[in-house]
Amino acid sequence: xxxxxxxxxxxxxxxxxxxxxxxxxxxxxxxxxxxxxxxxxxxxxxxxxxxxxxxxxxxxxxxxxxxxxxxxxxxxxxxxxxxxxxxxxxxxxxxxxxxxxxxxxxxxxxxxxxxxxxxxxxxxxxxxxxxxxxxxxxxxxxxxxxxxxxxxxxxxxxxxxxxxxxxxxxxxxxxxxxxxxxxxxxxxxxxxxxxxxxxxxxxxxxxxxxxxxxxxxxxxxxxxxxxxxxxxxxxxxxxxxxxxxxxxxxxxxxxxxxxxxxxxxxxxxxxxxxxxxxxxxxxxxxxxxxxxxxxxxxxxxxxxxxxxxxxxxxx
Amino acid sequence: xxxxxxxxxxxxxxxxxxxxxxxxxxxxxxxxxxxxxxxxxxxxxxxxxxxxxxxxxxxxxxxxxxxxxxxxxxxxxxxxxxxxxxxxxxxxxxxxxxxxxxxxxxxxxxxxxxxxxxxxxxxxxxxxxxxxxxxxxxxxxxxxxxxxxxxxxxxxxxxxxxxxxxxxxxxxxxxxxxxxxxxxxxxxxxxxxxxxxxxxxxxxxxxxxxxxxxxxxxxxxxxxxxxxxxxxxxxxxxxxxxxxxxxxxxxxxxxxxxxxxxxxxxxxxxxxxxxxxxxxxxxxxxxxx
Numbered sequence: 207x208x209x210x211x212x213x214x215x216x217x218x219x220x221x222x223x224x225x226x227x228x229x230x231x232x233x234x235x236x237x238x239x240x241x242x243x244x245x246x247x248x249x250x251x252x253x254x255x256x257x258x259x260x261x262x263x264x265x266x267x268x269x270x271x272x273x274x275x276x277x278x279x280x281x282x283x284x285x286x287x288x289x290x291x292x293x294x295x296x297x298x299x300x301x302x303x304x305x306x307x308x309x310x311x312x313x314x315x316x317x318x319x320x321x322x323x324x325x326x327x328x329x330x331x332x333x334x335x336x337x338x339x340x341x342x343x344x345x346x347x348x349x350x351x352x353x354x355x356x357x358x359x360x361x362x363x364x365x366x367x368x369x370x371x372x373x374x375x376x377x378x379x380x381x382x383x384x385x386x387x388x389x390x391x392x393x394x395x396x397x398x399x400x401x402x403x404x405x406x407x408x409x410x411x412x413x414x415x416x417x418x419x420x421x422x423x424x425x426x427x428x429x430x431x432x433x434x435x436x437x438x439x440x441x442x443x444x445x446x447x448x449x450x451x452x453x454x455x456x457x458x459x460x461x462x463x464x465x466x467x468x469x470x471x472x473x474x475x476x477x478x479x480x481x482x483x484x485x486x487x488x489x490x491x492x493x494x495x496x497x498x499x500x501x502x503x504x505x506x507x508x509x510x511x512x513x514x515x516x517x518x519x520x521x
Numbered sequence: 522x523x524x525x526x527x528x529x530x531x532x533x534x535x536x537x538x539x540x541x542x543x544x545x546x547x548x549x550x551x552x553x554x555x556x557x558x559x560x561x562x563x564x565x566x567x568x569x570x571x572x573x574x575x576x577x578x579x580x581x582x583x584x585x586x587x588x589x590x591x592x593x594x595x596x597x598x599x600x601x602x603x604x605x606x607x608x609x610x611x612x613x614x615x616x617x618x619x620x621x622x623x624x625x626x627x628x629x630x631x632x633x634x635x636x637x638x639x640x641x642x643x644x645x646x647x648x649x650x651x652x653x654x655x656x657x658x659x660x661x662x663x664x665x666x667x668x669x670x671x672x673x674x675x676x677x678x679x680x681x682x683x684x685x686x687x688x689x690x691x692x693x694x695x696x697x698x699x700x701x702x703x704x705x706x707x708x709x710x711x712x713x714x715x716x717x718x719x720x721x722x723x724x725x726x727x728x729x730x731x732x733x734x735x736x737x738x739x740x741x742x743x744x745x746x747x748x749x750x751x752x753x754x755x756x757x758x759x760x761x762x763x764x765x766x767x768x769x770x771x772x773x774x775x776x777x778x779x780x781x782x783x784x785x786x787x788x789x790x791x792x793x794x795x796x797x798x799x800x801x802x803x804x805x806x807x808x809x810x
Contacts, residue, residue: 231776233797237548237641249776257792262769264779266598271771275778278792420598472771473588473600475641476550 208489209496210482212244212464214441215364215389217299217326219244219464222454222497223482226445226468227303227328227368228275232292237475241297242482244464248293250277250303250330251285251319253311260412265401270420270447270469272399274413277305277333282318290323299325301366305333309343313356320361327363329353332370332395333417344370344395347382354386366443368392369434371427380434392443392466393431397423420469423447428460435461435502449477451484458500548644548774549575552637556614558630562693565620565664566630567606570638572615579605579615581671582647582765582801586773587617588639589628600641601625602770604668604800607700618667618696644773645800648672648763654681654737658730659706660723660751662688665743666697668765670704672740677704684730686711688718688747724750731758738762745810752804762804768795783808 210221224245225234231249234240258278265272279285285302293300302324306312312329319327331353332344343349344367354367367383369376371394380391396417401410409415427446435442444457445466454465470477489497510516553570561567579585586600607616621627632638650657650672657676659669666687673683683706689695691714701708709726711718730736731754739751739762748764755762768780775797784793784806793799 229772229777231774233775235546236774237546237550239543239546258778258781261779261781263781264599264769264771264777268595268598270598273771273777273779278778278781469598472773472777473598474550475548475772475774 207495208486209498210485210489212498212501214326214366214443214463217245217364219299221482221485222458222462222464223478223485224301224443224464224466225471225478226466227301227330229468229471232296234471234475235296238479242479243298245299245301245326246293246296247301247328247466248285248289248303249279250305250333251279251282251289252277252305252307253282253315253318255279255281262410262412264416265410267399267401267418267420267422269422270418271472272401272411272416272418273396274411274416276413277330282315286319286321290321294323301326301328303328303330303368305330309352309356312343312353313360316357316360320363324363326366327357327361328366328368328392329357330368330395332368332372342370342372344368344379344383345373347375347378350379351382351386354383354388358387364389366390366392368445369394369430371395371397371423371430371446376430377433377437380438384438384440388440390441390443390463391434391438392445393434393462394427394446397426419447421447421449424453424456428456431457431462432460432504441501448481449473451481451488454481454485455488455500458497459502459504461502461504463498463501547575547578548642549573550639550641551576553615553640555632555634555636555638557634558632561618561696564694565618565696566626568617568619568629568632568638570615570617570640572613576615576640576642577608577610577613579608579643580647581605581608581675582668582763583643583645584800585615585617585640585642586644586770587629588641589625590631592624592627592631595624597625597628599625599771600773601629602644602767602773602796602800604765605643606667606670606697607674608671618664618670620664641773645796646798648675648740648765648801650676650679650681651738651761652679656682656684656730656735657738657740658684658686658727658736659740660686660688660727660747661742662718662744662747663694664696665741665765668742669740670697670700673701673706674704677706682735683707684709684735686723686726688712688723688744690714720746720750723747724754727751727754731760736760739804740764741804742766748804748807748810752807755804763801764804764807764810765801766795766799766807766810770796772796782810 424447
């Protein structure tokens with residue numbers, strides 16, 4: 207009997223497939239059975255209402271999309287009063303995502319969202335389009351450490367720190383987040399990017415620059431997951447360009463315990479269900495009984511580092 | 522060991538996912554078959570596809586989010602929203618009338634009869650007709666006329682009189698003339714080449730309809746200029762109105778917040794998502810289209 211369940215610290219998921227924050231809401235229940243997902247990940251909430259960025263907020267690029275939505279939110283109180291009960295109609299664990307403009311507010315947000323019904327707190331310290339000093343704490347190890355420490359002080363709930371691929375040394379940031387008490391790391395957010403319309407000479411996005419996601423970023427983020435998994439012992443949630451079951455397997459082999467899926471939901475809203483079905487098929491065909499065994503199972507330990515020896519061995 | 526079998530489909534445009542849709546869902550991502558696909562003129566194409574029972578629940582003004590094939594060597598990475606042009610519930614078919622403007626619609630135009638097309642829907646909030654209304658006015662330009670055709674059909678079927686002011690560059694681009702004729706609409710064509718589409722002339726026509734008590738409600742799509750005049754006259758004469766709007770869209774279901782437009786509600790500016798809070802909005806709350 208195939209076991210698709212995975213464990214992220216204290217949280218058990220029925221399978222490793224979750225939506226990425228910002229690419230999902232209970233509105234997806236109009237097209238798929240969202241009770242089949244490993245967990246439900248809510249859109250990032252801030253303390254107060256935010257309108258978000260000017261349109262156009264997204265553009266197609268080769269291999270995916272760029273976006274600059276700007277974290278629109280109706281605010282924390284609306285999340286607690288309306289969205290939380292809405293999410294709790296469904297069975298998978300709920301991952302709430304929080305952001306804040308400064309460290310004090312981040313700490314206060316963690317305190318205020320530490321309520322029954324929230325199973326995990328994902329801290330979005332990596333939204334790429336926030337202004338410098340305005341919430342993009344995952345660019346620097348010491349900032350990430352500070353935020354995770356403050357959040358840790360306010361809650362016993364599992365904390366997932368969502369890292370930025372735009373950090374110069376993402377492994378250092380990952381280690382800092384682990385050291386400060388993060389229970390898991392979500393790797394990663396979108397990669398800073400731009401598109402210019404050559405007919406109008408205008409940036410394609412109202413915010414001029416944005417973050418890229420989609421299949422084109424997968425090899426880049428997969429490398430980050432691989433390197434981080436060698437450096438930390440907390441579980442990693444891979445997030446970047448996943449569009450089919452093989453992509454999930456690849457992330458798990460690189461060291462991820464679970465995945466979050468964003469872009470492809472926009473193109474194929476049934477994709478997450480198809481991917482869960484595909485994981486079952488893949489494991490059954492390969493005779494794999496526990497999908498969790500794939501985490502970090504990349505066969506790299508015995509790879510010959512001497513070029514001539516490797517070549518002689520037929521590699 | 523080499524294994525070329527993909528457990529889930531590789532990332533290829535047009536492929537659908539083999540998912541069971543729970544009965545409670547209102548939206549489907551499905552593969553339809555193209556039945557016919559003809560050029561109407563050098564810019565507009567008319568596509569007829571098969572439709573599932575769920576797809577056929579679509580109402581005028583609602584839309585489908587279409588995964589267009591590419592017309593070049595690349596792939597398309599977003600769907601393209603298209604409102605329905607006609608709904609044939611008995612025949613199990615849907616019709617789309619669209620203008621080829623960019624990669625998505627040019628890609629869509631490459632589909633041949635017999636080929637599959639991945640559509641997601643029905644989506645959004647459509648038009649409404651109040652049973653107390655005796656006569657409505659629809660005012661559209663270009664491809665906006667395609668969006669107004671099904672609501673005119675629905676009103677006509679309900680015994681409501683329809684005046685259709687159809688605006689275009691010239692007679693060749695007066696889309697759906699026959700369609701509106703069949704509905705029994707009173708048609709007022711206005712074109713740029715003879716100057717009849719001038720905003721002053723359209724305003725004069727609308728004022729005549731209001732004076733003749735033939736304008737219980739306004740409907741518009743496809744032109745910011747025409748929308749502004751309908752909004753102003755609607756406010757002055759207390760005539761309710763509805764507008765179908767467009768915006769660059771990603772998910773089509775609500776959560777991504779890409780397709781926002783500005784609206785004015787009780788003097789306050791608010792953002793609304795075209796995909797789930799529209800695409801049909803109260804004309805008095807719309808600011809620009």
